[in-house]
Every structure is written in C-alpha cells, then in structure tokens.
Amino acid sequence: MKNNGLDKILHWTLLAIVLLTAVFAFQWFNRSREVRSLQTKVVEFQNRQAMLQNLVNECLEYSKRNPAIDSILEANNVKPKATPTMKPAK
Amino acid sequence: MSDLNLSSTPTPTSPAPTTSGSSELTELRGQIQTLRIALLVVAICLAGFFYLEARRSGNALTLLRQQVAQVDEANKSVEPAVNRFIGQLAEFTKTHPDFGAVLGKYVGRPAGAPAAAPAIAPAPAAAKPAAAPAPVKK
Numbered sequence: 001m002k003n004n005g006l007d008k009i010l011h012w013t014l015l016a017i018v019l020l021t022a023v024f025a026f027q028w029f030n031r032s033r034e035v036r037s038l039q040t041k042v043v044e045f046q047n048r049q050a051m052l053q054n055l056v057n058e059c060l061e062y063s064k065r066n067p068a069i070d071s072i073l074e075a076n077n078v079k080p081k082a083t084p085t086m087k088p089a090k
Numbered sequence: 091m092s093d094l095n096l097s098s099t100p101t102p103t104s105p106a107p108t109t110s111g112s113s114e115l116t117e118l119r120g121q122i123q124t125l126r127i128a129l130l131v132v133a134i135c136l137a138g139f140f141y142l143e144a145r146r147s148g149n150a151l152t153l154l155r156q157q158v159a160q161v162d163e164a165n166k167s168v169e170p171a172v173n174r175f176i177g178q179l180a181e182f183t184k185t186h187p188d189f190g191a192v193l194g195k196y197v198g199r200p201a202g203a204p205a206a207a208p209a210i211a212p213a214p215a216a217a218k219p220a221a222a223p224a225p226v227k228k
Contacts, residue, residue, distance in 0.1 A: 010126045017133040024140030031147035038154040045161045052172060055196045059179070062192055069189065072182055076175045 056078050063069045063079065073079035176197055183190045 021137040024144045027144040035150050038158050058192045072178045
C-alpha cells in the first residue's frame with residue numbers, strides 16, 4: 001500500500017514534469033524562431049546602412065573629380081556647404 | 091512400489107520457486123522504482139534546461155524587439171530622404187554617365203544609364219595597376 005502510494009506520486013510527478021518540459025520546449029522553440037527573424041531584420045538594416053555609407057563615400061570621392069555632383073551632396077547634407085569667402089570689412 | 095516411490099518422492103523444488111519468484115519480483119520492483127526515480131531526475135534536468143533556455147530567449151527577444159522598434163523608427167524617418175537622394179543621383183547619372191558605374195554598384199542600373207559605362211575612372215581604393223590590360227569589350 002505504501003509502495004503503491006509512492007508509485008502514484010512518482011507517476012504523477014513524472015507526468016507533470018514531462019508536461020512542463022513540453023511547454024518550456026515549445027516556448028523556447030517559438031522564441032528562438034522569433035529571435036532569429038528579428039536578428040535577420042536588424043542585420044538587413046545594418047547592411048543597408050553600410051551600403052548607403054559606402055555610396056556616400058564613393059559620391060564624395062567622385063565629387064573630388066567632378067564637382068558637378070556637389071549640389072546634390074550639399075542638398076542632402078552629405079557634404080558641408082561651401083561657405084563663400086567673405087572679404088574683410090574695411 | 092515404484093508408484094509409491096514416485097508419489098512419495100519429496101519435491102524439494104516446489105516451495106523454492108515461490109520464494110525465488112517473490113524475491114525476484116521484489117527485486118524487479120526495486121529496479122523499476124530506481125529507474126523511475128532516475129527518469130524523474132533526467133526529466134527535471136531537461137525541464138530545467140528548457141526553462142532556462144526559454145527565459146534566455148525571452149530576454150533576448152525583449153531586447154531585440156526594442157532594437158527593431160528603434161530601427162523601424164529610424165528607417166521610416168530616413169527612408170524618404172534616402173529615396174530622394176538616390177533619385178537625384180539617378181537623375182545626375184543621365185547627364186554624367188560615368189557616375190552610372192558608381193551608382194550601379196549599390197542600387198542597380200539606374201534608368202537612363204548606359205548598360206556598360208565607358209571610361210570608368212576607378213576609385214582610388216579599387217585602383218588597378220597601370221600595366222593591367224584593359225578588358226576587351228564586344
């Protein structure tokens with residue numbers, strides 16, 4: 001009788017823990033999937049930022065050879081506007 | 091006589107199986123109990139592992155959600171300016187075809203740009219040695 005009671009306790013404890021394991025595993029799986037998805041999004045954004053930065057750098061490099069692009073760069077605050085040299089007041 | 095002998099022959103093994111079977115049963119019960127406890131310990135460890143991993147993922151998820159919200163916000167505010175800038179560069183390419191190669195590396199071939207921009211001046215970082223032969227164009 002005593003043994004039987006211990007058996008029952010063990011049995012139900014085991015069942016409860018198996019259920020808990022399943023719940024935690026499911027949570028872990030879902031959260032990990034979402035984390036991966038969000039990480040991909042962040043990496044895409046970072047890649048885009050890097051791409052834009054490279055484009056800006058190349059534009060600045062190009063502007064050294066062809067200043068015609070300066071108006072676009074200045075209008076977009078990529079390149080500081082050239083301040084006109086003012087003559088000192090007499 | 092022989093019959094008598096046979097019938098009166100004591101069977102020493104008859105009580106023994108009962109005792110042995112009972113002890114084996116007890117032993118088996120003990121083993122099952124041990125195995126159950128071992129299984130319980132393993133299940134507890136597994137549940138603990140999954141719990142910790144789920145919690146760790148939950149924390150990472152909270153941080154990442156905030157980060158992605160910021161990224162989205164920044165993206166929304168910057169996107170129109172970036173598109174306008176790229177549009178202006180594409181317009182610029184129409185009058186300066188040599189810039190098409192630069193822009194083409196990042197946003198694909200802009201509208202109006204030649205398929206292969208001739209006489210591309212290489213960027214200093216990607217400058218090739220002067221002795222390198224020019225690629226043959228068809």
